[in-house]
Structures are given as structure tokens and as C-alpha cells.
Amino acid sequence: xxxxxxxxxxxxxxxxxxxxxxxxxxxxxxxxxxxxxxxxxxxxxxxxxxxxxxxxxxxxxxxxxxxxxxxxxxxxxxxxxxxxxxxxxxxxxxxxxxxxxxxxxxxxxxxxxxxxxxxxxxxxxxxxxxxxxxxxxxxxxxxxxx
Amino acid sequence: xxxxxxxxxxxxxxxxxxxxxxxxxxxxxxxxxxxxxxxxxxxxxxxxxxxxxxxxxxxxxxxxxxxxxxxxxxxxxxxxxxxxxxxxxxxxxxxxxxxxxxxxxxxxxxxxxxxxxxxxxxxxxxxxxxxxxxxxxxxxxxxxxxxxxxxxxxxxxxxxxxxxxxxxxxxxxxxxxxxxxxxxxxxxxxxxxxxxxxx
Numbered sequence: 001x002x003x004x005x006x007x008x009x010x011x012x013x014x015x016x017x018x019x020x021x022x023x024x025x026x027x028x029x030x031x032x033x034x035x036x037x038x039x040x041x042x043x044x045x046x047x048x049x050x051x052x053x054x055x056x057x058x059x060x061x062x063x064x065x066x067x068x069x070x071x072x073x074x075x076x077x078x079x080x081x082x083x084x085x086x087x088x089x090x091x092x093x094x095x096x097x098x099x100x101x102x103x104x105x106x107x108x109x110x111x112x113x114x115x116x117x118x119x120x121x122x123x124x125x126x127x128x129x130x131x132x133x134x135x136x137x138x139x140x141x142x143x144x145x146x
Numbered sequence: 147x148x149x150x151x152x153x154x155x156x157x158x159x160x161x162x163x164x165x166x167x168x169x170x171x172x173x174x175x176x177x178x179x180x181x182x183x184x185x186x187x188x189x190x191x192x193x194x195x196x197x198x199x200x201x202x203x204x205x206x207x208x209x210x211x212x213x214x215x216x217x218x219x220x221x222x223x224x225x226x227x228x229x230x231x232x233x234x235x236x237x238x239x240x241x242x243x244x245x246x247x248x249x250x251x252x253x254x255x256x257x258x259x260x261x262x263x264x265x266x267x268x269x270x271x272x273x274x275x276x277x278x279x280x281x282x283x284x285x286x287x288x289x290x291x292x293x294x295x296x297x298x299x300x301x302x303x304x305x306x307x308x309x310x311x312x313x314x315x316x317x318x319x320x321x322x323x324x325x326x327x328x329x330x331x332x333x334x335x336x337x338x339x340x341x342x343x344x345x
Contacts, residue, residue, distance in 0.1 A: 043175065
């Protein structure tokens with residue numbers, strides 16, 4: 001029989017949340033979205049910079065490039081997604097999956113290249129949703145064949 | 147609007163202290179802006195586990211939002227150490243906010259002792275739901291082996307079939323047949339309905 005200790009720690013957050021005053025859930029969400037708009041330009045500029053860095057790393061022959069590309073693609077996944085760039089975020093996630101096992105076996109060079117080009121294209125196709133969906137669909141088809 | 151959270155429900159986080167641990171400055175900005183929108187005034191940021199541990203050693207926080215990939219995956223170690231620390235922040239509610247997770251990290255994430263997991267990309271709706279969930283989480287903390295954290299089972303459905311169970315509260319024998327017939331609805335109503343008393 002494994003020894004298990006069970007206890008209920010005091011959670012101050014619960015008491016704080018229930019204090020009188022405050023704001024409604026609707027207001028909280030609305031303010032959060034307005035706040036995100038304040039940093040949108042900075043975030044998108046950072047995403048563009050990270051896409052450039054991923055491309056430059058891919059061109060380099062650095063032995064550590066896959067780990068750094070994975071780290072940057074993971075950030076693009078999160079930051080582009082938070083700013084509403086769903087297809088770019090999904091493509092970045094797919095690149096992360098491709099690079100996640102790079103320490104055991106190098107990923108397919110062609111697949112990495114296609115992902116990077118697709119991510120650049122998705123950023124350029126900012127105003128053309130149907131084209132973005134088509135690019136992402138092509139990437140998913142490629143990923144399914146791997 | 148958020149599913150599961152009443153938009154007219156009120157919350158007051160003005161006095162809450164929140165620590166955000168993120169690997170990227172811009173991801174930290176995203177999280178900070180959302181949390182600020184929820185009314186939190188006291189927001190601390192850390193871009194490494196070292197910075198986060200300095201904050202945790204120096205003050206009490208009410209909520210920890212952590213990307214475990216921070217400092218090359220050291221976020222998992224940091225959370226486990228926090229739960230074992232016995233310090234003032236040992237049992238603080240923790241939401242793990244993960245990006246792409248390697249298969250090898252899934253078990254590590256499960257064993258950190260976090261209250262809840264959220265996957266990126268983060269949205270205000272999802273984060274608010276999770277914060278309200280962890281604040282009201284009724285699951286007990288358990289210490290078993292090396293694990294300290296909320297009970298990882300959201301439902302308790304008894305020990306697995308064929309097993310005697312591992313807890314003192316686990317039933318050791320199958321339930322027998324009922325000793326009496328089921329109660330009628332009238333009998334149940336008599337027990338639980340408040341009745342007017344004539345004096």
C-alpha cells in the first residue's frame with residue numbers, strides 16, 4: 001500500500017476573487033483584448049524578425065541550428081496565434097513537430113525548407129484568407145505523407 | 147464570450163499578485179496585457195527560472211503562470227522544487243502554459259504539480275476560465291512518492307478493476323445487494339423538502 005498524504009492548502013486567490021467590487025467577466029475580457037491591441041504592432045514585428053532568424057539559421061550550417069530554430073518556431077507559434085494569425089501559428093507548430101526529434105535524427109531538409117517558405121508566404125498573404133488556408137492545407141498534406 | 151463563465155459574473159483581482167514566467171519577452175507581454183485587463187495590478191515577470199525563483203523567495207504570490215520551456219525546459223524542475231519547498235508559495239495555484247511539447251516532456255508536465263494546463267496560443271477567454279477554475283479548484287493536494295500537487299484525477303471512480311486500490315478510503319469489497327427497497331419519491335420529498343410548521 002502506497003502512503004498518500006492528502007491536504008487542502010489555503011488558496012488566497014479564491015478569497016481575493018470573491019471580494020466585492022471588481023469588474024464583470026465581460027469587462028475583463030474586453031479590457032484584455034484592448035490591451036493586446038496596444039502591443040499588436042510590436043508583436044508582429046517580433047514575429048517577422050523571428051521568421052527572418054529561422055530562415056537565416058536554416059541557411060547556416062551551425063550544428064545547433066535545429067534547437068534554435070525549434071525555440072524560435074515555438075515562439076512564433078505562440079505569438080502569431082495570440083495575434084490572430086491562426087494559419088501562421090499552425091505552420092509554426094508543424095515546423096516544431098518536424099524539428100522536435102532533430103537531436104535523434106536530422107529532419108527532412110525538403111520538409112523544413114517547405115515549412116519555412118510556407119510560413120513566409122502565410123505572413124505575406126495577410127489579407128487573403130483563402131490563399132492562407134490553401135497554403136496550410138498543402139503543408140498538412142505534406143506532413144501527412146512524412 | 148467565454149463558454150462556461152457568466153459574462154455578468156464579477157471578479158476582483160485588484161489585490162492579487164501574479165508571477166508570469168515566460169521564455170520570450172513578447173510572449174510575456176501578451177500574457178501581461180491579458181492579466182492586466184483582468185484587473186491585476188501587481189504583475190511580476192521572469193524570463194528565466196533564476197529570475198522567477200528570486201521573486202518566489204522574496205515575496206508571496208497568488209498565482210503563477212509558467213511556460214515550462216523557460217531556461218531550456220528548467221520550468222518543470224522549478225515547479226517541482228517549489229511544491230517541495232514548504233515555503234509560503236509552495237501550494238500557490240499554478241497554470242502551466244505550454245507551447246509545442248515534445249513527447250518526452252508530457253510525463254514531466256504531468257508530474258510538476260501544476261493545477262491546470264493550457265496550450266498556446268493563449269486567448270483571454272481560455273486564460274480567464276482557467277484562472278477561475280484553479281481559484282475554485284476543490285481537489286485536495288496529495289503527496290505521494292515524489293509528487294506533491296493537486297490530485298491528478300478530476301473524477302474519482304474507484305480503484306481500477308482487479309485492484310485493491312491504494313487509498314484507505316478505497317472500498318475493498320464489491321457492494322452487496324440493497325438491504326431495503328428503493329425509497330419512493332414521496333418519501334424522499336418528505337426528508338428533504340422544508341415543511342411549514344403550524345404552532
